[in-house]
Amino acid sequence: MGVADSGVVRGGQAAPDLLIAGAGVAGLWLTVKAARAGLSVMLVEPGTPGCGASGGFLGALMPHSPERWNGKKDFQFRALVDLEDEIARLESDTGAYCGYRRVGRILPLTSERGRAEAIERTADARANWGPRFSYEVNHTPDRSGWPDMLRAPHGVVCETLSARLSPPGLIGALLSRLAVMPNVELRLGAAVVGIAHHAHEARLSDGSSVSYGHVALANGVGAFALVERAAGLPAGSLGGGVKGQAALLDAGASPDLPLVYDDGVYVIVHENGHVAIGSTSERDFDDPSGTDDQLDEIVKRARKLCPLIKHAPVLRRWAGVRPRAVGTDPMLGSVPGAPGVLAMTGGFKISFGIAHRMADCLVAAITGMEGPETPLSFAVDHHAAKAARKAAAG
Numbered sequence: 001m002g003v004a005d006s007g008v009v010r011g012g013q014a015a016p017d018l019l020i021a022g023a024g025v026a027g028l029w030l031t032v033k034a035a036r037a038g039l040s041v042m043l044v045e046p047g048t049p050g051c052g053a054s055g056g057f058l059g060a061l062m063p064h065s066p067e068r069w070n071g072k073k074d075f076q077f078r079a080l081v082d083l084e085d086e087i088a089r090l091e092s093d094t095g096a097y098c099g100y101r102r103v104g105r106i107l108p109l110t111s112e113r114g115r116a117e118a119i120e121r122t123a124d125a126r127a128n129w130g131p132r133f134s135y136e137v138n139h140t141p142d143r144s145g146w147p148d149m150l151r152a153p154h155g156v157v158c159e160t161l162s163a164r165l166s167p168p169g170l171i172g173a174l175l176s177r178l179a180v181m182p183n184v185e186l187r188l189g190a191a192v193v194g195i196a197h198h199a200h201e202a203r204l205s206d207g208s209s210v211s212y213g214h215v216a217l218a219n220g221v222g223a224f225a226l227v228e229r230a231a232g233l234p235a236g237s238l239g240g241g242v243k244g245q246a247a248l249l250d251a252g253a254s255p256d257l258p259l260v261y262d263d264g265v266y267v268i269v270h271e272n273g274h275v276a277i278g279s280t281s282e283r284d285f286d287d288p289s290g291t292d293d294q295l296d297e298i299v300k301r302a303r304k305l306c307p308l309i310k311h312a313p314v315l316r317r318w319a320g321v322r323p324r325a326v327g328t329d330p331m332l333g334s335v336p337g338a339p340g341v342l343a344m345t346g347g348f349k350i351s352f353g354i355a356h357r358m359a360d361c362l363v364a365a366i367t368g369m370e371g372p373e374t375p376l377s378f379a380v381d382h383h384a385a386k387a388a389r390k391a392a393a394g
């Protein structure tokens with residue numbers, strides 16, 4: 001569908017081909033991709049774009065481990081490979097800078113068993129990642145560039161697929177791109193609060209209604225409730241939020257240092273030498289945006305892991321709530337029983353690496369154009385079945 005053909009007329013008003021709830025990394029990529037494909041888009045956001053889980057500063061783009069290959073791992077792998085070109089295109093279109101670099105990653109090995117498992121994975125990586133990226137076990141971390149790495153008595157895994165970007169840089173670039181697209185309307189200060197899918201109409205928090213061709217629920221943790229209501233599923237069944245806390249350190253570190261990942265602790269050097277450290281994973285929390293001693297503990301572990309940052313001052317502490325679907329994989333595609341309603345959420349810890357590809361899947365579903373295959377485990381149906389099994393098990 002071309003721009004000129006788009007804009008179905010409903011109730012005397014031109015309705016957008018695609019109404020999108022939420023201007024986080026998911027909704028912003030979807031807006032840009034849908035508009036590039038010629039759809040008219042209205043993006044609705046109650047706060048400022050990027051004010052949700054996408055408002056942090058980690059930006060790790062790390063693959064799942066290469067063994068026991070499945071649809072999700074394949075989807076993420078292809079997304080991580082493609083992202084390099086996607087970012088280059090976005091930067092060239094906007095002149096904005098996303099702080100992307102494929103720096104690789106090291107994983108310290110702390111037991112002989114871990115080392116043996118890592119050695120087994122090298123063959124899986126060769127088979128599933130192909131020849132462009134390596135996954136090797138080294139005796140010492142010296143080659144990584146990180147000096148004095150202490151906690152690696154059994155060597156380190158060095159892999160070259162991982163990358164990082166600047167989350168604020170990417171969010172800013174996507175916003176710059178959509179700001180000059182004539183077929184995009186950004187509506188700030190309003191939330192999608194209800195969907196009458198039979199009428200193809202969404203109700204907004206400012207009392208207005210918007211007719212649409214399709215509506216995409218890309219509003220992070222909030223999307224689960226809207227999807228549940230549209231599909232007639234029990235409240236709270238499809239997913240929820242997992243809080244994470246992170247810190248940013250002024251370390252003057254070299255920007256080509258690889259990411260470090262050890263048992264839930266990430267250390268990520270950004271282009272300006274700042275080092276981002278994360279993250280807690282909290283299912284129970286009272287204050288979604290507060291930081292506390294759990295973050296102090298993560299920072300302590302990171303400093304022990306990488307003595308280079310031992311005395312680096314903390315610049316910022318931050319917390320956000322990641323969307324996590326009941327089936328653990330992302331949630332993407334048609335909402336059963338609600339024609340025209342699409343889900344795009346549940347990226348949990350990997351959204352920055354896959355949101356562009358999730359967007360391609362939805363644009364293909366809407367336009368009928370060719371696009372990537374959506375793994376079956378991402379389907380709303382799949383998550384609903386998991387929720388039903390969970391409920392049956394009590």
Ligand SMILES: Cc1cc2nc3c(=O)[nH]c(=O)nc-3n(C[C@H](O)[C@H](O)[C@H](O)COP(=O)(O)OP(=O)(O)OC[C@H]3O[C@@H](n4cnc5c(N)ncnc54)[C@H](O)[C@@H]3O)c2cc1C
Nearest residue numbers: 022024025026052053054060192219220244320350351352
């Ligand atoms: C500490 C921490 C560290 C992380 N590190 C990484 C990392 O290194 N790499 C990585 O890939 N991921 C990471 N993540 C996860 C990643 O940030 C999230 O998965 C991602 O930001 C989710 O994006 P989203 O667009 O789905 O949701 P969000 O960014 O939460 O965006 C949802 C938007 O929808 C808006 N909204 C809410 N309700 C409505 C409504 N009713 N109507 C319209 N709009 C609405 C919100 O205001 C918000 O702007 C991290 C998360 C945390 C918390």
